[in-house]
Amino acid sequence: MSTEDQAVGLVVASHGRHYAVALDGGGQRQCYTRGKKSGPAVGDRVTIRLEGDQEGVIIGIAPRRNLLYRSDATRSKQFAANLDQLLIVLAPEPEFSDDLTGRALVAAWSAGIEPVILLNKADLTAALARAQARLQPLVDLGVRVVTLSALDSGEVHHLLDPMLRNRRSLLLGQSGMGKSTLLNALAPDAGAATQAHSDALGTGRHTTTNTRLYTLPNGGELIDSPGFQAFGLQHLSAHDIEQGFPEFAPAIAHCRFYNCTHRHEPGCGVLEGVAHGGISPARHALYQRILEENEAAQRY
Ligand SMILES: Nc1nc2c(ncn2[C@@H]2O[C@H](COP(=O)(O)OP(=O)(O)OP(=O)(O)O)[C@@H](O)[C@H]2O)c(=O)[nH]1
Ligand SMILES: [Mg+2]
Ligand SMILES: [Zn+2]
Structure with a gap:
């Protein structure tokens, strides 16, 4: 096939098996994939075969620097590829989950992506102190936490x-x-x-339904993604999981x-750390949960 029928670009949005690709030469095309192999993600550089004036078929994905995804025993879901930074957004209300936050950190660290926590809705002052106290163990680990309110765009620009x-x-x-705010x-x-819109429209709770990359007016690229309620890490090896802690x-x-698994072995330095206060029991419990889920998945 001649290369005139082909173009190279960046995946800027994904919705199911449909992708928007911004072409290097300008313009954007609606693209899809053929076959069953695991597909492209937002942030991927891809080669497409042009179809008509508006569409294309993704025929190649350039090697990735990294890929952030979650998985469970039955399926995996890609968040995005080729990231420099993961912004984990939390708020005092609705209450955030320590388990999901810990898993997002494990995913980032094991993929070599720098995580930062954005503690949003700082204007909810009554609930803020408790959220900050819950994050203190992560601050102690060296995780950067930026506290801000999305309703104050001046502050958001200044900090971010x-x-x-x-x-x-x-x-x-x-x-x-x-x-999204x-x-x-x-x-x-x-x-x-x-x-805020969907409340007004009376539509459901999940507002953002696809992953999309935006170019920021003050520089950089920012990807918005749908909220998640589960964060399986079945794809990680025992070594990867260790990297997450x-x-x-x-x-x-x-x-x-x-080959210590840090769960029951005699002479384990990690268990020693948990017993004597250097390592948080909650973090060790999360480590065990993730490891056990992986062992269960491997028995399938
Ligand atoms: N008080 C306050 N409310 C906020 C702030 N940021 C967002 N909200 C409100 O919180 C609600 C949820 O905001 P969204 O931006 O839709 O949340 P999201 O994380 O994108 O949610 P999904 O797309 O469903 O994953 C909206 O009603 C916002 O107006 C904030 O800094 N302070
Ligand atoms: Mg959203
Ligand atoms: Zn050990």
């Missing part, structure tokens, strides 16, 4: 513009935390639907067995 410039970042979090504060032209590393050096 320097972090976002020249980088590709993904907004990730449970439904209702304010991801933050996006709109940074890129008013995005006009993303938020729950960087605070275990110094203790692991003291484990008696080289």
